[in-house]
Amino acid sequence: MSRPFVNWSGSLAFTPSGYAEPADEDEVRELVLRARESGNTLRPVGSGHSSSPLVRTDGTLVSLHRMAGVIDKDSDRATVRGGSRLKELGEGLYKAGLAMENLGDVDYQSIAGATATGTHGTGLGFGNLSTQVSEVRLVTGTGEVLDVSATRNSDLLPAARLSLGVLGVVTQLTLDLQTRYDLSRRTWCAPVEWTLDHLADLQHTNRNVDFYWYPRSDLTQIRTMNRADGASAPSSTSTSRTPKTDGWYAPRELEVGPTHRTIPQNRKLRFEEIEYMLPSEAFPFCFAEVRRRILRRHRRIVGWRVLVRSIAADDIWLSNAYGRPTTAIACLQNASLPYEEYFRDMEAVFRQYGGRPHWGKKHWLTADDLRPLFPRWDDFQAARRRLDPDGVFLAPDLARLLEEA
CATH class of the missing domain: 3.30.70.2520 (Alpha-Beta Plaits)
Structure with a gap:
């Protein structure tokens, strides 16, 4: 099944060859394995608020809006599904007596999309939303379900917390939280x-x-x-x-x-x-x-x-x-x-x-321009090739961003 995609502002429009709304991780794995076997690309999409072409693909567009909500929580953290919208997530955490440390200017976004693109708020003491992520669970380009945290695959954590969706489809994130205020x-x-x-x-x-x-x-x-x-x-x-x-x-x-x-x-x-x-x-x-x-x-x-x-x-x-x-x-x-x-x-x-x-907003830079700006650029690229060796998530626009001429 396919359908036209138009982003929030209306400036990004395309029709992928396929569109999917998986309900669970097994369905995500099937989609990834099918794309890998056929040589097509697959791009996860959140709420569509981003105006950069990170999600544009002639392959399959995958929405996680059916994979939303809080999975588990305690006094200072919660594990949430990747498709959770920030607005609904905030309400759910508040009812549980919890709150995110900081937020951006828009609550329309999904948590996986917001953290994957470096969404941020403001304040000298606060990093972007990705700094609140302590664990990431994703389906890699080989169909493997991978948990990344300080104790599991820790070498990948600095890449997985903000990944542009090119390391895998993020199905769950664990957030460090505060008592609500x-x-x-x-x-x-x-x-x-x-x-x-x-x-x-x-x-x-x-x-x-x-x-x-x-x-x-x-x-x-x-x-x-x-x-x-x-x-x-x-x-x-x-x-x-x-x-x-x-x-x-x-x-x-x-x-x-x-x-x-x-x-x-x-x-x-x-x-x-x-x-x-x-x-x-x-x-x-x-x-x-x-x-x-x-x-x-x-x-x-x-x-x-x-x-x-x-x-x-x-x-x-x-x-x-x-x-x-x-x-x-x-x-x-x-x-x-x-x-x-x-x-x-x-x-x-x-x-x-x-x-x-900003990864989710308008700009005209390519990989040749970007590499000198990020000291750990080559480390991220190594992680990307390790988790997605066949380029399942590397649609043409992302190739211009990440692959040098």
């Missing part, structure tokens, strides 16, 4: 100069901080989040607060609620996005050039905003925050408006400052 969210607007001057102070004295810059008005909207019980953020050494704002401080919204309801935003407007992760020390210079170019070249067609977030360093091989504290700049554009000329110009700036592209 509420966050208070506060937003306000300020001039961009004020925001940049106070950003470091805001980041060090609040659990989570991000801001949008609006090119049309040249103003920013700042969002801070802190635990409602007053517990300090992992990166903080002082009480959370808002710096003196010279008359601009006027909280437009004050919301208190569970993390899975407070952090993600309601996304009724569909958009395209390019996001690059920069060494944090390069952020001020990069943002200044991004702002200059947008105001001079693109302001008339930029329909939306630019988002700035922070991410802690990690040791995951294909993570965009591997080995360095990271600041991410994302340019968002309404899906109904042209974006390529604008995004390509922004990509040139991001690359100038050592940026790494």
